[in-house]
Amino acid sequence: MSRKEEKERAFNAMLLRNKALIWHICSDYSLGKVWKVEDCMQEVVVSLWRYFETFEGRSSERTWIYRVATNTMLMLRRKDNRSPITERIDNQEEINNISYEGYNENYQQLLQLINDLPEENGMIIRAHLDGFSYQEIAEMTDLTESAVAMRIARTKKQLREMFEKENNKIS
C-alpha cells in the first residue's frame, strides 16, 4: 500500500470514529443559520484533511478534531456576517423556527444565548457542555486551566442572569 493510500485510510478511519462529534459541532454552530448541516460537515472534512498531516498527537484526536471543526465553523460564521444575503434576513423568523424545531422554548432560549456569546467564550462553554475537561479546553484555546475554569464560571453566571432576565420579562 502506498503512503498516500495509507494516509487516506487513516483519515477515513478517524472520520468514522468521530462522526458523531463532527456532526454535533456542525449542527450546533449552524443553529439559526440557513446553512445545511451536510454542507458545514463537508467544509469541516476539507479542513480536517488539509491539516491532517500536521496532527502530531500532542493532544487527543478528539480534542484536535474539536478545535479544527470549531475554527472552521467560526470562519464560516465570520464569512456569513461579512456578506449577509438579503434573502436570509427576510426569512430569519422562518429559519429560526425550522432550526429549533423539536426543542422546548426554554431550551431554545439557552441555545440562542450561547449562540450570541462572544466567539471565544462561546467555544469554551460549548466544549465544557460537550464534556471536555479543563485541561483539554486549555489545549484548544491556549489558555491556562485556571483561566478556563474562571471563564466557564463567569460565562455560566452571565448566561443564568440573562436567562432569568428574559424569563422575568416574559412572565
Place this chain on the structure above:
Amino acid sequence: MNTLHDDFELQWQHRQQAMNDVQNAVPSDELLLDMAKKAQKRVKVKIRWISYAAAACLIFGVLLFGLTKQNTKEITFLCNSGCSVQDVIVSANRIVNQ
C-alpha cells in the same frame, strides 16, 4: 426566581446531553466517506492551482529581472561612452519606454 434558577440548571443539563441525542441523526458511513473523497479532491485541485500561480510568478519575475538588467547595461554603456548627462537621460527614457 428559584423556579427560574432550577429551570436554567435543567436546560443546562439538557444541553450537556446533546452529544448523546445526536447519535441517531448522524449521517451514514457512506456519506461521510464520500465527503472525505470530495475533500481530498478539492485540496488536490487547490494545490495544483497554487503551483501554477507560483510558476507563473517565477517566470514573470525572471523576465522582469532580465529586462531590468539589460536596461541597466545599456545605460551604463552610454555613460561610459562619454555621452553628456542630458543625452543619457533622453536615451534612458527611450529605453525604459520601449
